[in-house]
Amino acid sequence: MPRGALSVRGAAAVAAALAVLLGGCSSDGGDGPDDGKRGTPGSALAAARELTVKGRAPKTGYERERFGTPWADTDGNGCRTRDDILKRDLADVAFTDGTSGRNRKSGKGARSGRSGEAGEAGEAASQECQVASGTLKNDPYTGKDVPFTRGSGSSVDIDHVVALSDAWQKGASQWEPSKRIALANDPLNLLAVDASTNREKGDGDTATWLPPNKGYRCEYVARQVAVKRKYELWVTDAERDAMVTVLSDCPSQPLPTGGTSTSAPTRFTAR
Template sequence: MRLKGGAIAAVVMTFAVTGCTDQQTKGSSGPGEAGSGGAAVAAADSLTVKGRAPKTGYSRARFGTAWADTDSNSCDTRDDILKRDLKEVKFTGGTCKVTYGLLEPDPYSGKDVTYRRGRSQVDIDHVVALSDAWQKGAKYWDPSKRIALANDPLNLLAVDASTNRGKGDGDTATWLPPNSAYRCAYVAAQVAVKKKYGLWVTAAEKTTMKKVLTACPNQKLPSGGNPTKAPERFRAR
């Protein structure tokens, strides 16, 4: 995975579908952007609609050891994402273990957050929550695909911890970032992850995705990240 420093830029949108600003029509920033006008809306429309399956059998362990080094760069996934999303990053013992950085701004709340290792100011969020994925197809996957989803930078974002705790395992129909300026980018990321991994959505979820993205019709669809199968050494887990 090739990760770059720098904060994630926001796109401006109004959740009530009333039109787009110049910033909106340019799309959002983030790793591996691709696509053109309407790509995110079209991708959302292509997602399969089914009901939410039971959460029975779900546990975090079903998605492998937390923050596995699936890209074999000798840094765990959490530190990779901190390096990508924080400014003024400081390390200890090399260039992997992040001890300090600035999240300016936090995409979910819009406020500035300081990261210091050992303090719960910053979370690495799974944009598509793992339990949500479990209920929408991941229950039936090979374990290596679940490990890949849990560690794919396309599905990971450094965010304010307190705001993220309010999200829980919500999908687009039940939770959107309080920072309305980031909602287009957030929904586009959820669409991109669900499309990449073949996850389905509920009818309410798809309706909300399209409602948000209609307000920013030129929103780009993020792309890239890791392969959808973890390396061989993880497959027996």
């Protein structure tokens, strides 16, 4: 082979090696050309990439009752879960007993959960369960303020961020009832939102539905990732791709934490 050919090949090899080295570096010191799209440690994007990917299982056998009585008081604070979320997410809250105030000292935020404490604070807390009215300020899904008045025509829903039907098709059908009940009442998986927009969502996952409010999409998808990770639910290929696409625009979006145990107390049952 002519020496010139070897020289050309050698130059090509050096160029290829340099391309690999340069491609493996990024301005922020990451590990690859799309490191900014991989997510920082503890980010929702990093967690989304680690979710188990499988196909969607059949919806066969799904009923709401499989997840227990709606809004069961699984945290034992004396209030139904729906009212807990309304108290958490609404402003200018008024209760059916005539009291008001979003963060009253006797409310859920002030209770330590110590079962031995009763008396005046416990009595006040039990009175402040049913939310009569309030305002959902800057609704996550639309960005609008939505007034809430208790009743069948309420304009505020409590959304399961990961829909129960979606969960059923991605692992929950195989769970013990206590885990399904926990998911249905976990504050991590619940948001007060505009009712009409929530009903458009149905049981959609990230691949099929995102909030119209684009400014909330990173936080919304991060919450879905957090719930799926916490409860070991899988995602479809399309769903994981959609999650990564959204979160790549906010690679440092933190993964939400908290909520309740993944197993509800044994006094609660489901079909």
